[in-house]
Amino acid sequence: MELAGKRIVLGVTGGIAAYKAAELVRLLRAEGASVQVVMSDAATHFVTPVTFQALSGKPVFSDQWDPRVASNMAHIDLSREAHTLLVAPASADFLAKLAHGLADDLLSTLALARDCPLLVAPAMNRQMWENPATRRNVATLRGDGVVILGPASGDQACGESGPGRMLEPAEIVAELVAHFQPKRLAGRRVLLTAGPTFEAIDPVRGITNLSSGRMGYAIARAAREAGAEVTLVSGPVSLACPPGVTRVPVTSALEMHAAVHRHVRDADVFVAVAAVADYRPARPLTEKIKKGGQAQAPTIDLVLNPDILAEVAALPDPPLCVGFAAESERLAEYAESKRRSKKIPLIAGNLIQDGFAGDSNRLILFDDEGQHPLPPASKLQLARQLVERIGQLLERRR
Numbered sequence: 420m421e422l423a424g425k426r427i428v429l430g431v432t433g434g435i436a437a438y439k440a441a442e443l444v445r446l447l448r449a450e451g452a453s454v455q456v457v458m459s460d461a462a463t464h465f466v467t468p469v470t471f472q473a474l475s476g477k478p479v480f481s482d483q484w485d486p487r488v489a490s491n492m493a494h495i496d497l498s499r500e501a502h503t504l505l506v507a508p509a510s511a512d513f514l515a516k517l518a519h520g521l522a523d524d525l526l527s528t529l530a531l532a533r534d535c536p537l538l539v540a541p542a543m544n545r546q547m548w549e550n551p552a553t554r555r556n557v558a559t560l561r562g563d564g565v566v567i568l569g570p571a572s573g574d575q576a577c578g579e580s581g582p583g584r585m586l587e588p589a590e591i592v593a594e595l596v597a598h599f600q601p602k603r604l605a606g607r608r609v610l611l612t613a614g615p616t617f618e619a620i621d622p623v624r625g626i627t628n629l630s631s632g633r634m635g636y637a638i639a640r641a642a643r644e645a646g647a648e649v650t651l652v653s654g655p656v657s658l659a660c661p662p663g664v665t666r667v668p669v670t671s672a673l674e675m676h677a678a679v680h681r682h683v684r685d686a687d688v689f690v691a692v693a694a695v696a697d698y699r700p701a702r703p704l705t706e707k708i709k710k711g712g713q714a715q716a717p718t719i720d721l722v723l724n725p726d727i728l729a730e731v732a733a734l735p736d737p738p739l740c741v742g743f744a745a746e747s748e749r750l751a752e753y754a755e756s757k758r759r760s761k762k763i764p765l766i767a768g769n770l771i772q773d774g775f776a777g778d779s780n781r782l783i784l785f786d787d788e789g790q791h792p793l794p795p796a797s798k799l800q801l802a803r804q805l806v807e808r809i810g811q812l813l814e815r816r817r
C-alpha cells in the first residue's frame with residue numbers, strides 16, 4: 420500500500436482517455452489512497468459520474484454550484500484536505516485554462532484555489548500537443564511548479580501516431596508514489612548495474628545466472644523517486660524500465676564494463692547490483708557446437724572478466740561506490756572481505772536464498788560504522804532504505 424493515508428483529488432477532463440481514469444481510480448484505491456473525483460462538464464460526455472462514484476466510493480462533483488456542498492464553496496472544501504490534485508486526463512483546453520489562471524468551472528476553480536501540489540497527465544492529439552500554444556502553456560505550467568506527467572508517444576484514438584497519449588494508469592500511480600518520496604538524492608546522478616550477464620559459448624548457448632534484475636531495478640526506481648537522474652546498465656531481464664530511468668541494455672560482462680565506463684564520469688554514485696559472470700568462454704564459437712558423435716565432451720576454456728566495481732572504485736575521483744554480495748554462508752565475513760578488497764565504502768550483503776529472483780529480500784549493510792541489518796521487506800522498501808543510507812554517506816562526503 421504505497422499511498423496509504425493519502426487523499427487525492429482526481430480531476431477528469433474531456434477526452435477519450437477519460438475511460439482510463441476509471442482504472443486509475445481503482446489502482447489508486449488499491450494502493451490505499453482515498454480518491455475524490457471531480458469531472459469537467461466535457462468529461463461527463465465520455466464517462467458517466469456513476470462509474471467514478473462506484474469505483475471511488477464517493478459522490479462525484481462537476482458543478483460549481485452543487486447544492487450538496489453546504490457552504491457553496493465547493494472549490495475550497497474539496498481540495499482543503501487533499502495531499503495532491505491530480506488531473507488525468509488533462510486536455511489541451513484545460514492546460515490552457517490552468518496556464519492562464521482561468522476559473523470558469525468547478526475543476527479549474529479548484530485548481531486555482533488549491534493549497535497542495537498539482538500534477539497533470541496531458542492527453543490529446545499529436546498536433547494539439549505540438550501546437551506552439553500548448554508548448555507555451557506547458558512551459559508556463561512547469562515554471563509555476565506544476566508537475567507534467569508524460570505524455571507518452573504512440574497510436575492515438577484519432578488514428579494518428581505520435582506524442583500526446585496519456586501515460587498508462589499504472590505509470591501515473593508510480594509517478595504519484597515517487598512524488599511523495601523524500602528527495603534525498605535531488606540533483607545527484609546515479610549509475611547502476613543490474614541483472615545477470617550472458618557469456619556466449621556459441622550462437623545459442625551461454626553461461627548466465629538466476630538474477631532477475633528485481634533488486635537493481637528497485638534501487639533504480641527508489642533513486643529516481645529520491646530525485647536522482649538515473650542510468651541503469653541492465654543485463655538481459657524481462658522487467659519494464661522504471662519510469663524516468665534511462666536504461667542501457669547489455670548482454671555480456673564486457674558490454675556491461677564498456678557501458679559503465681561510458682557513463683561513470685558523470686556519476687555521483689555507482690551501485691553495482693548485477694550478478695556479473697566472473698569468467699567468460701575464451702573463444703566463443705560463431706557456429707553451433709555439434710554433438711556429432713564426439714567420443715569426449717568438449718572442453719570450454721574460460722578467461723577472467725574485468726571486475727567492474729573494483730575498477731570504478733580505483734578511478735582517480737570515483738563516485739560513491741556501493742557493492743552487493745550474494746552469499747550462501749558466512750555472509751558477514753564474505754561481504755566485509757569483498758568491501759575491503761574492492762575498496763568501497765558500502766556493501767549490501769544478502770543470502771542467495773533471500774536475494775535471488777523473488778520480490779522480497781533481507782539485507783545487511785556493511786560500512787565503516789559497522790553492520791546495519793535491514794529486516795525482510797519488499798525489494799522496493801529495502802531499496803528506499805539503501806537510498807537513504809547512500810544519501811547520508813553523500814552528505815558526509817561533502
Ligand code: PMT
Pocket residue numbers: 612614629630631632633634635672691692693694695696697724725726727728729741742743744745746757769774775776777
Ligand atoms: O536480480 P535479483 O533476482 O533481484 O537478485 C539480486 C541479487 C541477489 C543478484 C543482488 O542482490 C546481489 O547480491 N548482487 C551481487 C551478486 C554477487 O554476489 O556479486 P559478486 O560477489 O560476484 O560481486 C560482488 C560485487 O562486485 C557486486 O556488486 C557485483 O556487481 C560486482 N562485480 C562482480 C564481478 C565483476 N566482474 N564485476 C563487478 O562489478
